[in-house]
Amino acid sequence: MRQSVLELMGITKVYTMGDNQVHALRGISMRIEEGEMVSIMGPSGCGKSTFLQIAGCLDRPTSGQVLINGAEVASLKDEQLAKIRNRYLGFIFQSFNLLPHETALDNVMVPLQYAGVPRKKGEEAAKEALAAVGLEKRMHHRPNELSGGQRQRVAIARAIVNRPSIVLADEPTGALDQASGKEVMGILQKLNAEGRTIVVVTHDANVARYAQRIVEFCDGSIIRDEAVARVEAPVRPAEMDARVPAPPPGQKVCARCGYGNRPQARFCANCGASLELRPELSETIMRRILGLQVPCPRCGVSNRPFARFCIGCGGSMDPSAMVQAIR
Ligand code: ADP
Ligand code: MG
Secondary structure (H helix, E strand, O other): OOOEEEEEEEEEEEEEEOOEEEEEEEEEEEEEEOOOEEEEEOOOOOOHHHHHHHHOOOOOOOEEEEEEOOEEOOOOOHHHHHHHHHHHEEEEOOOOOOOOOOOHHHHHHHHHHHOOOOHHHHHHHHHHHHHHOOOHHHOOOOHHHOOHHHHHHHHHHHHHOOOOOEEEEEOOOOOOOHHHHHHHHHHHHHHHHOOOEEEEEEOOHHHHOOOOEEEEEEOOEEEEEEEOOOOOOOOOOHHHOOOOOOOOOOOEEOOOOOOEEOOOOOEOOOOOOEOOOOHHHHHHHHHHHHOOOEEOOOOOOEEOOOOOEOOOOOOEOOHHHHHHHHO
């Protein structure tokens, strides 16, 4: 039997919201072996993200055990968990979580800086990671000068720059058009062929087919777990990348959705997010990708990295809502 890189045993998760209890996971057990590519599939609300956050030590289960490379992580303190994450786990999110004012290269270097890698060495590793996703020619571009697919590839480069044994992706194609989504899955398949273990969460059966094992969730339980013949997603040569035109001068490009707004606009006409990105927002994004606790902008109470609502004041922890709260 190959070594299991990730093992979950009897995981349950109950969220308490006032008097209500939400049973997000009802006893999940799963073993993932080195070199596997697994899709976790199921409808919205069935517990996929909760599962991935627990598997990735971004949150703790209500009961059950998580083993990473054979070692139980429950007894570790938050700071130790952050180190484990930084060393063994890479994360990819639906909304890329890139720092809007930093170049692709600097974005990819964030986990290395946190790990204390010297800048020069970090730069080499980041360039290598960007080359692995076909973006070496775009390393000095900022997120608003990149297409959605390219942004997600920067996020993938950031996820692999530490050479983690496991890459966890939560709806990595969810914000992309079909062609870019296919391309992102092609890159994940390529990384898997190079030996990385990959776990992809998706509600889309067409996306799930790119893995060789599909685990289906329903209402917090596993209802199917089987090996499948995977569909190959071709990786397009990098030179076929559509050139993303630089935004017209003066336009304010929304860091959340990429929409070009009038120069005077304060909020995005497309998605409503604030166009003035405060340093606090970058700090939040940074803490999230590193898996560190995030302070609530209203009451200052520390929350888990991807909390939806503050455990102190109950306010939304959505980054765009946060910016508006800070204003
Ligand atoms: P999926 O990713 O499959 O859409 P989630 O794991 O996000 O599912 O959610 C599973 C269930 O847990 C849902 O009913 C959701 O509303 C609830 N849930 C998730 N996160 C929280 C939270 N922080 N607080 C309260 N309920 C939550
Ligand atoms: Mg989800």
